[in-house]
Structures are given as structure tokens and as C-alpha cells.
Amino acid sequence: MKPAPLHAARRGRGPALVLLHGYTGRGSDLDGLAAAFAAGFEVLTPDLPGHGASAARVLGRGYDFDACLDDLVATLDSTGHRRAHWLGYSMGARLALGCAVRHPDRVASLVLVGGRAGIEDVGEREARRRADAALAERIETGGLEAFVDEWLAQPLFDSQRRLGEAFLAAQRRARLDNDARALAAALRVLGPGAQPPLHVALPDVRVPVLLVAGALDEKFVQFAHALARRLPQAEVCEIADSGHAVHLEQPAALQRVIHDFLRRVSDPARPLPSP
Numbered sequence: 001m002k003p004a005p006l007h008a009a010r011r012g013r014g015p016a017l018v019l020l021h022g023y024t025g026r027g028s029d030l031d032g033l034a035a036a037f038a039a040g041f042e043v044l045t046p047d048l049p050g051h052g053a054s055a056a057r058v059l060g061r062g063y064d065f066d067a068c069l070d071d072l073v074a075t076l077d078s079t080g081h082r083r084a085h086w087l088g089y090s091m092g093a094r095l096a097l098g099c100a101v102r103h104p105d106r107v108a109s110l111v112l113v114g115g116r117a118g119i120e121d122v123g124e125r126e127a128r129r130r131a132d133a134a135l136a137e138r139i140e141t142g143g144l145e146a147f148v149d150e151w152l153a154q155p156l157f158d159s160q161r162r163l164g165e166a167f168l169a170a171q172r173r174a175r176l177d178n179d180a181r182a183l184a185a186a187l188r189v190l191g192p193g194a195q196p197p198l199h200v201a202l203p204d205v206r207v208p209v210l211l212v213a214g215a216l217d218e219k220f221v222q223f224a225h226a227l228a229r230r231l232p233q234a235e236v237c238e239i240a241d242s243g244h245a246v247h248l249e250q251p252a253a254l255q256r257v258i259h260d261f262l263r264r265v266s267d268p269a270r271p272l273p274s275p
Contacts, residue, residue, distance in 0.1 A: 001060045003070035005078040007053035008046035012038030015108070015266065016076060016084035019045045020092025022114075022245075023190075024151060024175045024183065026052030033087070033247060036255045036275035037262070041085070046075050048092065050186025051178060058185045065195045069098045073106055085262060087111040089247060094118065094195060100209075101201040109265045110209040111258055114244045116223040117230075118197035129193030136184035144180040148172060159216050159243030171248075202230035209234040210261040214242030214249060235261075 009027055017037055019030040027045035034043040049058035049068050057063070057071065072095065076084055085108050088096030093115025100107040119125035139147040152172060160168065188194060209231050211224040215238045228234040237257045242249040255275040263272045 001063060001067055003074040005075040006046040006071050008044045008075050010042060010044055012041050012043050014041045016081035017041035017043045018084045018086045020088035020095050022090035022092055032251050039273040050182040055179045055182035058182055064189050068190060069102050072099055073103050076106060083108045085109045089113040091190060097198055100205045101198050107207055109207050113212045113246050114220045117199050117227060118195040119192050120197050120199045125193055132187050132191040132193045136187045139180050139184040144176060148175045156244045159249060205231055208265040211236045212246055213238055214244055214246045215240050216243045
């Protein structure tokens with residue numbers, strides 16, 4: 001399949017900053033971050049394949065993780081930018097890291113929020129692939145509403161319950177605004193079990209990397225420190241009183257650490273406005 005730009009919102013002026021959302025989301029999930037950095041960057045918030053206005057892209061024959069990376073580069077090309085700072089959350093973090101591995105000349109820096117490099121162990125990866133395939137089938141046969149309730153009930157999102165019923169209801173509504181067939185397809189080709197593991201290539205990622213994890217998300221705190229041991233220019237930031245979705249649970253704290261990081265890795269002759 002020939003690479004093609006994904007649907008993406010654009011705002012601001014300056015160097016490119018690409019924000020990649022998580023599974024069951026869409027680009028607008030990261031509007032808060034986009035608004036915070038639009039004064040210093042041209043911020044791109046694509047809908048990833050299987051989601052939002054890019055839902056149908058993942059349904060093409062033979063589509064896979066690397067094809068998605070090619071589409072992300074095509075999205076960047078469509079804006080006239082050659083390189084970008086890339087920020088990804090969860091699934092988006094895996095894709096951002098994939099761009100740094102497969103297309104290193106397109107990446108100026110990385111911010112990975114709740115990220116990992118895929119699943120290194122062959123047996124564990126195959127088990128996850130089978131589990132994701134079974135979940136994808138349940139999405140198609142049981143319907144989107146039942147799936148969304150199952151997805152949001154994961155322990156990974158327990159810490160969000162502190163944010164109240166109105167917040168939880170809004171998150172549920174947003175995820176229901178997706179297509180079941182496209183979400184199932186995205187899980188089959190972009191899920192951790194389907195993704196080629198990137199661990200061997202990590203020492204070759206020669207750009208600054210900020211690894212962010214909510215301190216309450218112990219599994220992904222461990223992933224962050226494991227990644228930092230393999231990446232040559234990585235630092236870890238644990239955000240207090242937050243679980244997996246740091247951009248939702250502690251948005252101001254996340255904006256501060258990203259601003260500090262981008263200030264340090266961007267052009268020193270070009271001051272970065274405060275978020």
C-alpha cells in the first residue's frame with residue numbers, strides 16, 4: 001500500500017511537533033497539549049489508522065505497523081516539514097519510537113508517555129497477539145459499547161476514577177465515537193503483539209528522549225527505566241499522583257516537564273514560550 005497522509009489537525013507556527021494519541025482515541029484527545037505548545041511549534045495531531053477520520057486506512061490489504069510509520073512520515077511531508085519533535089502516548093508512544101528507529105532522519109527528539117518498545121520475548125509476544133486477536137473478534141461480534149466498557153474497566157485506568165463520574169462519562173462517549181471494525185483491525189496490526197519489537201535498535205536512536213510515566217503506573221515506570229538503559233540519550237520522569245494517562249490525570253505537570261525538555265533540546269537561539 002502506498003504511503004498516504006493521515007487526517008491531521010494543524011495549529012501554531014514554528015518547528016513541527018507531532019502528537020500521537022493512544023488506542024481508542026483520536027488526535028483531539030491531545031488538544032490540551034497542542035494548545036499549550038502552539039505558540040512555539042506547528043503542532044500536528046493526526047488521527048491514527050483505525051481511529052477518527054483515519055479509521056478506514058487500517059482496513060487496506062496488508063496494512064501493518066511499518067505501513068503506519070510510513071503514513072506518519074507522509075503526514076509530516078504533507079506539511080512541508082522534514083523533521084519533527086514527536087510525542088506519543090501509549091500506542092502513540094510505540095509508533096513515535098518506531099519512527100525514530102525506521103526513519104531516524106525525521107525525528108529531532110522523542111517524548112514517550114506510557115511507552116514501550118513492543119514485546120521482546122517471543123512467547124509473550126505471541127500470547128499477546130492471540131489475546132489481542134480474541135479481543136478484536138469480541139469488538140466485531142459484541143459491539144462497540146460492550147468493548148468500550150471492557151476496555152475502560154482495565155486496572156490500567158483505575159486511577160482515573162478519582163476524576164469523577166462526569167469525566168468518566170465523557171471518556172466513554174469519546175471512545176464510542178469510533179468504528180468497531182476499524183478498531184478491531186487496528187488492534188490486529190498495531191497492538192503490542194503485532195508490533196515488531198524495537199529493542200535491538202534502541203542503541204541506534206541518537207536523539208534526546210524523555211520517558212514519562214505516571215508514578216502510580218508501576219508497570220510502565222519499569223518499562224521507562226528499562227528503555228532508558230538502552231537508549232543513549234534518554235531521561236526518565238515519573239509524574240506524581242498519576243496513572244497511565246498522564247495527559248488526563250496531571251496535564252499541568254506533564255506540560256511543564258515537556259516544556260523543560262523541549263527548551264533544552266530545541267534551538268537555543270530561539271526561546272520557547274511558556275505553556
